[in-house]
Amino acid sequence: MAVALIEAFRLSARREPGRQSVIEVEAGRSRSRGEILGAALRLAEWLDREVSGHATVLLHGPGGAGYWAGLIAVLGSGRRLLPVGPDVTDADRASLVDSHRVAAVVETDPTSCWSSPPEGLPRSVVDLDTTPWNGGRDTLDRGGRSSLLLRSSGTTGRPGVVLREAPAIDRVASTLVQVLELGEEDRVLATIPMQHAYGIEHGVFAPMLAGASVAFKAGFDLMAGANALLEDTTVFPAVPVTLEAAARVGRRGTALRLAYTAGTRLPSGVREAFRAAWDVPVGDLYGMSEIGTITWGVDDDGSPVPGVSIGVIDPEDPSATPRMRREGAGEIVVRSDAMFKGYLDRCDVEPDPGRRVDGHLRTGDLGEIDASGRVRITGRAKLQFDVGGLKVNPEDVERTLGGTPGVREVAVVPVDLTETVTRVMAVVVPEDDRDRTGLETAVRDEARRLLPAHQRPRVIRFVSELPRSATGKMLRGRLQEAADLNEAVERSR
Structure with a gap:
């Protein structure tokens, strides 16, 4: 069985192959569902020739149509996906290749390829311009055994590589489709780096499952980014600094229906300025690489999304099993249907499930849960901080x-x-x-x-x-x- 989001894309591409799927804002071009599916099928055939069916494949490069095609090929063919952005250093890439025994590299963009990959490592560049796929054997039906590796920032106190299996990938996507009410008529402006959980979940997984189109722009600016907001964008996942910038160029009466932030708390002044400029509600999403979306709320503190159980513990309790409470202040602990398998820093060890209390993961975040179950994040129990929505x-x-x-x-x-x-x-x-x-x-x-x-x-x-x-x-x-x-x-x- 395929991962549900990839199966949904395959069906939609066969039903409407010419429908616009990914708009690459800076390149000024768009790609259809059929073009992306064709590139993914050709790439899956190449993977079958070059590497084993359970291999780890490094997806290298920026977001966009090539990224979608590469992701579909790797996950749809049942392999393990390790996405890495072009800003990662050569030393870091080489370390990941070694520790996870990467068997092949897929480049999403011919203009930003890894300049010095390890010798002998098979490599292919996603090809979106060749004649459409010739209709050979469809090998994208093996997604049920696929998995995903994501770099974690370490806000739980345990930075590392997070392992998600196929059911968790689908659950993350379906939860977002539900709470954001995404549909085929939506267009998502994706500006967050795709190698991070926020970027891949909101710029690929959720739109792919919903059948929505995506306008990809590497970072937000007051020219191309603002123009993309004005041109049929309906949903804008952002970070506080991008909403602050976008508030300066707002225009009422556009197609935009929802903007939201994650990563750090949105200052009330920025929320009010953006809402006044664009006349749309502003949501707050709290999530983690290990779990996916935890809470969601619009113009207020968030509530747990479906499939999530949340509580608090005393962060100073030195015992191995601190008492969990469903109300009050303390360190947030979470259990989710989309829970990760564990931290996997090397492929030759068992995943580390992280610090858990009654099956709930300790997040390292401090917060308060009120009597109605609403959650307010008040700070970090650990040292990490945000820069442009990315953790340091x-x-x-x-x-x-x-x-x-x-x-x-x-x-x-x-x-x-x-x-x-x-x-x-x-x-x-x-x-x-x-x-x-x-x-x-x-x-x-x-x-x-x-x-x-x-x-x-x-x-x-x-x-x-x-x-x-x-x-x-x-x-x-x-x-x-x-x-x-x-x-x-x-x-x-």
Whole structure:
């Protein structure tokens, strides 16, 4: 049996092959359902020739029609999909290939191919321009055994690679179709990177299952992005900073019927400005790579979506089985029909199910549940923060930058430029009195080489020592004061 969302797309493509499916905004072109299905079928035939039926395939490149075709081919043929964006470093890609024994690479766009893949690794570029598929054997009916690997940001306290199996993929998609009321007449503006859970769930899975079309744009701007909102877009999944930008160019009376954000709480001023500019409701979605959508609400705190059980525990309880409550404040714990199989950092080990309480995953988020079951997220139990809707684990960045010659210690903190714009600041303790300008250049070079763009420090400050408690624990709350935050913010503008 195929994954339900792929089966739905196959049926719709055969019923209406010429119907517009993916619009690539920057390229100024659109692709039909038939073109995408044909490319997926040709790619599935290539995979059958090159790799085993249970192989892990790395899908590399930006979103768009090629991404859809590659995803359909890999999942529909029963294989394991590992999506990776073009902003990932060569070292990171190579590490993923090794740890998950990637058997083949599928490139979604010929203009952004991996320049130096491992020697001998089979590679194919999605071909959307060849004569339509010749009608050979349809091999996209094996999706029931497929699975998906997604990079997790680590907000649960356990960053890693998340493994989702076919039923969880379908459940994530069907839940979104239900709560967003997606249908064939909808057009979704997809600007979130597709290698992240938010991007792939809202820019591929849900629209594919619903039969909706997608306008793909890599990131939102006030020109092409705003024009795409004005041209038949009905649903806009966003992050707070994009809604803030879009509020400046709003126009009432468009086809837009719904906008919403995820990743971090939307400031009330941004919500009000966007609603006033576009005259549409603004929703808040709370979800995780491990679980999918947890709560959904429009213009208010969210309620658990169908199939989700939610509670709170005392985050300071040191016991292995803290008591779970259905009401009150504490660390949010969640169980879902779309629950992931576990963390899979290497393919040769069993998935790690993560920290669970009565079958509920500890999220690392702090929140409150009221008597009616509505949920309000109040903060993070851990250290991660958001930059443009993408998570930054400061400890990961610190480990990377700490290897720069001349750096004795480094700590990373967020810098809030506005209510919606956050950047990364690195506070560096040099090894000696060497030239600070040269060391700053070295740190930035190391960041460009090893870190994706959203994790790279926009601001670098130098101090003689990091603030610590009497027991040696770093006092992160004092880091910004120690680094002269006001000057740092001014330099980052």
